[in-house]
Amino acid sequence: xxxxxxLDHIDKTFTRGNSTTEVLKDINLTIxxxxxxxxxxxxxxxxxxxxxxxxxxTGATHGGVLLENREVNSxxxxxxxVFQNHSLLPWLTVYENVKLGVDKVFxxxxxxxxxxxxxxxxxxxxxxAHAKDKRPNEISGGxxxxxxxxxxxxxxxxxxxxxxxxxxxxxxxxxxxxxxxMALHQKLGNTILMIxxxxxxxxxxxxxxxxxxxxxxxxxxxxxxxxxARPRKRLELATNSSYLKCRQRVLEFLYxxxxxxxxx
Amino acid sequence: MSMPxxxxxxxxxxLPVASAPVVTMTPKRAxxxxxxxxxxxxxxxxxxxxxxxxxxxxxxxxxxxxxAGSALPPPSRVFSDTRELIxxxxxxxxxxxxxxxxxxxxxxxxxxYGYSIAAIVGVALGTLVGQSVWAxxxxxxxxxxxxxxxxxxxxxxxxxxxxxxxxxxxxxxxxTSVWPIIINTAVGxxxxxxxxxxxxxxxxxNPLEFFSKIMIxxxxxxIFTGLRIGIGLSWLAIVAAxxxxxxxxxxxxxxxxxxxxxxxxxxxxxFYVGIIxxxxxxxxxxxxxxxxxxxxxx
Numbered sequence: 001x002x003x004x005x006x007l008d009h010i011d012k013t014f015t016r017g018n019s020t021t022e023v024l025k026d027i028n029l030t031i032x033x034x035x036x037x038x039x040x041x042x043x044x045x046x047x048x049x050x051x052x053x054x055x056x057x058t059g060a061t062h063g064g065v066l067l068e069n070r071e072v073n074s075x076x077x078x079x080x081x082v083f084q085n086h087s088l089l090p091w092l093t094v095y096e097n098v099k100l101g102v103d104k105v106f107x108x109x110x111x112x113x114x115x116x117x118x119x120x121x122x123x124x125x126x127x128x129a130h131a132k133d134k135r136p137n138e139i140s141g142g143x144x145x146x147x148x149x150x151x152x153x154x155x156x157x158x159x160x161x162x163x164x165x166x167x168x169x170x171x172x173x174x175x176x177x178x179x180x181x182m183a184l185h186q187k188l189g190n191t192i193l194m195i196x197x198x199x200x201x202x203x204x205x206x207x208x209x210x211x212x213x214x215x216x217x218x219x220x221x222x223x224x225x226x227x228x229a230r231p232r233k234r235l236e237l238a239t240n241s242s243y244l245k246c247r248q249r250v251l252e253f254l255y256x257x258x259x260x261x262x263x264x
Numbered sequence: 265m266s267m268p269x270x271x272x273x274x275x276x277x278x279l280p281v282a283s284a285p286v287v288t289m290t291p292k293r294a295x296x297x298x299x300x301x302x303x304x305x306x307x308x309x310x311x312x313x314x315x316x317x318x319x320x321x322x323x324x325x326x327x328x329x330x331x332a333g334s335a336l337p338p339p340s341r342v343f344s345d346t347r348e349l350i351x352x353x354x355x356x357x358x359x360x361x362x363x364x365x366x367x368x369x370x371x372x373x374x375x376x377y378g379y380s381i382a383a384i385v386g387v388a389l390g391t392l393v394g395q396s397v398w399a400x401x402x403x404x405x406x407x408x409x410x411x412x413x414x415x416x417x418x419x420x421x422x423x424x425x426x427x428x429x430x431x432x433x434x435x436x437x438x439x440t441s442v443w444p445i446i447i448n449t450a451v452g453x454x455x456x457x458x459x460x461x462x463x464x465x466x467x468x469x470n471p472l473e474f475f476s477k478i479m480i481x482x483x484x485x486x487i488f489t490g491l492r493i494g495i496g497l498s499w500l501a502i503v504a505a506x507x508x509x510x511x512x513x514x515x516x517x518x519x520x521x522x523x524x525x526x527x528x529x530x531x532x533x534x535f536y537v538g539i540i541x542x543x544x545x546x547x548x549x550x551x552x553x554x555x556x557x558x559x560x561x562x
Contacts (some may be wrong), residue, residue, distance in 0.1 A: 057462055075465035087459035091556065100477065101467045155467070250491040 004191055005159050006052070009063035012049055023049050025217040027060040027063070029210060031159075036185055036192045038202040040250065041212030042260040047195045050212075051163050054193060067158060077105045080152035084164040086144040088136040095132040096145050098122060099249050101155045122154040123147075125184060142173035149181070153188070162194040166201065175234065178205060186231055199254070203246045205231060211253045214260065221258060224249055337528050345528035360512055360520065368536060370512040371502050374430070375544075378437025379498045384440045384495065387487060390449025391479065400450070413444035415501035419508060429509030433502065441494035442502040445487070452486025453479060481556075488552035495548050499541045 010027040013020050022047040031037050039047045052058035054065050056075035064071050067078065078103070088097045098119045106115055123129040126146040130189045131139050136147070145165060152160055165181070166174040182205060185192060196202050206226050213221040226246050228237065237243040254260075322339050329338035337345065353365035392399045393407075418439050422432040456479065464478050480487070506515025514533055521529035 055462075055466065057465060075462075076468055077466060079466075081462070081466050083459060083462065085459060087457075087463050089460060089463065089478070089481070091484070100463075104467050104469065105474075 003030045003066070004035075004068065005031040005193070006066040006069075007050075007054065007063075008066060010053060010060045010065070011049070011062040012046065012053065012058070013061045022217045024053075024060075025219050025251045027220055029220065029223075031193065033191055034189045036194070036205055036207045037210060038194045038196050038208075039210045039212060039255070040196055040199065041201045041218065042254065042258070043197060045212045045215045045218040047212055047218075048263040051081075051161055051193065051195050055079050055161050057081075058165070068111055077101060077155035078158045079161055080155045080157035081161045081163060082145070082148045082152045082165045084167050086136070086141075086148040086168075088144055088147055088151075090136050093133050093135055094123065094128060094139070095119060097136070097147060098151045098154050101151055105155045111252055115228040119154060125153060125187075126150045126180065127200060140173075142169055144167060144178055145169065145177060146180070149184070153184070158191065160190045164195050164197065166196075166198070174201075179234065181205065182230075182232065199247055199250045202250060203228075203243060204234065204237065209246070209250060211250060211258075213239060213258050222253055228263075303353045337531070342528040342531050345526070346532040349529065349532060360510075360516065362512060364514075364517070364533070364536060367514045367517045367533075368514055368540065371506060371514045372540070374433050374506075374513065375437055375495075375498050375502050378434040378502075379441055379495060381434075382438045382440075382442040382445055382494055382498070383491060385438075386445025386490065387449050388492070389442075389481075390446040390487070391453055391475070391483075393446065394450035394453025394483070395479075404450075407443060407446060409446070413439075415440040415497075416504050416508070419505055423509075429511055433505045433509055433513075436501050436505045437498045441498040444493035444497065445490040448486045448490030448493070449483060452483030455486070456482045485552070488548065488556070492545060492548045492552070495544045496541065499537075499544055503537060 007027050007029040010024055011022070013022045013023040015021075027050060029037075041047045049058060056065075056073055056079065056132065059073060064073060066072070072079065086095075089100070092100065092201070099115070102110075102115050102119050102122075106118065110118060120129055120132070126149050128143060128146045128150060131143060131147075136144055139147070147169075149165070157190055162181075166177055169177060176257075178201060181192075184190070185205075188219045194205065203226055208228060209224045210220055211222045211224065212218050224246060227242055228246075326338045326340060328334070330340075331338050344351075349364055353363040355363040356366060388405070393403055394400070413438050418436050419432060422435040422439075423429070426432045426435065460478050460482055464474050469477060502513070503518065504513040506513035507519040510516050510519075514537060518530055518533045520529075520536075521533065
């Protein structure tokens with residue numbers, strides 16, 4: 001397998017005073033170019049921490065992240081993040097929010113007019129061009145997340161990191177946005193690493209599902225290949241036997257073998 | 265697959281697009297006269313009650329003070345005594361015998377200098393304290409002690425240092441208004457959500473861009489709270505400081521009127537001081553609204 005993004009023996013411990021908590025233990029994962037990989041696990045298992053380590057926002061205690069065989073340990077636009085709560089800057093318009101990243105990434109390689117066109121191109125990709133002059137508090141939650149995706153895509157990242165991107169949305173909006181992300185992945189061929197706690201979402205979107213055990217010291221419990229051809233259609237999959245099998249497998253992992261234990 | 269997905273999305277996004285213009289068009293189509301009537305009503309609701317209260321207070325004041333031998337003049341006396349000052353604020357007979365406009369503008373100028381320096385220094389120091397834990401540990405206790413010193417207590421010291429009334433007054437303005445600006449800015453910077461810092465890190469903003477594009481806008485609501493408190497304090501301090509340093513200025517005008525037993529002039533000056541203080545406060549509030557685009561609460 002050609003390793004595009006490689007998570008190499010990642011350990012993470014948090015130290016506060018005298019107490020040390022081991023959050024992640026020996027995480028190894030290799031992701032191919034163009035692959036869509038989901039990480040699923042119960043809340044508190046450290047999956048967001050893992051994403052932050054890949055993004056470079058948090059440092060790993062041991063091990064590291066290799067992107068195209070080069071170690072990456074600080075944040076950068078090559079690993080753009082779509083944050084769970086969209087994190088748009090409320091004082092900037094939709095257009096300016098996307099432009100912020102574009103201006104930095106393409107400062108030298110694109111002219112002003114090209115950057116402008118590129119921002120609009122990305123807003124068009126997520127069907128948000130009509131709201132370009134609105135501010136984040138004037139658009140709906142789903143629209144904000146679309147803009148968040150446009151902002152990340154516009155940086156032309158090597159890996160797109162999605163941190164529970166649909167978690168804060170209602171079910172209908174979520175389904176729409178999942179379809180959009182699928183269409184974008186199909187069209188642009190991005191490498192995507194997504195954090196989720198939704199089993200259906202993981203099976204529908206991913207090529208592989210990485211299932212994490214409960215923390216502390218969370219490990220990768222199992223990696224499941226999703227053998228479904230793309231493009232995938234939500235309605236047809238509902239009765240597809242391999243879809244159901246994958247779903248069953250993930251559910252078994254999460255609710256039988258690694259049930260969520262409420263912290264005392 | 266990609267086509268149907270795009271289509272369904274286009275269909276859903278088409279709805280808000282179609283309905284949005286209708287929402288914005290409705291007020292435009294309302295008849296002009298109705299719009300003005302509504303505006304007039306809104307203005308009346310705000311203006312009439314305070315006018316009634318002021319009128320009542322004036323009547324009470326008139327009734328109390330019109331008796332012979334009253335220590336303070338009634339409003340009618342104030343008006344007749346100060347008629348010249350009210351209607352000709354621009355006269356200049358040399359020295360400190362000038363119209364009220366010149367006194368007020370001299371005071372405002374001092375406030376403008378002192379307050380501008382306070383705003384710049386306050387935001388800079390506040391950013392430092394908000395951003396660096398060590399700067400906070402080192403400086404915060406100092407600020408907490410210094411800010412409790414009354415403005416006028418600084419005046420003798422600054423007179424000793426500057427050997428001149430004018431810079432001393434400016435210094436007093438500065439030292440009075442800088443503390444709330446520092447403290448509020450620091451709180452604002454400390455409260456910048458981690459999300460915004462993460463965005464800045466992913467986009468790789470350099471420190472200067474981070475300061476101008478994230479820190480200042482994110483902390484703007486807090487900074488403007490400090491600036492608003494600061495302008496109020498500096499206007500409080502200038503009157504007191506000018507009473508002591510003399511020269512042209514509304515503070516000394518009041519003191520001079522007291523020394524010459526022109527009580528009506530004092531009352532007129534107080535009226536102007538109040539109005540200008542109010543206008544200054546509104547100016548900063550308006551500026552805050554303009555700068556933060558109404559996104560202060562998000």
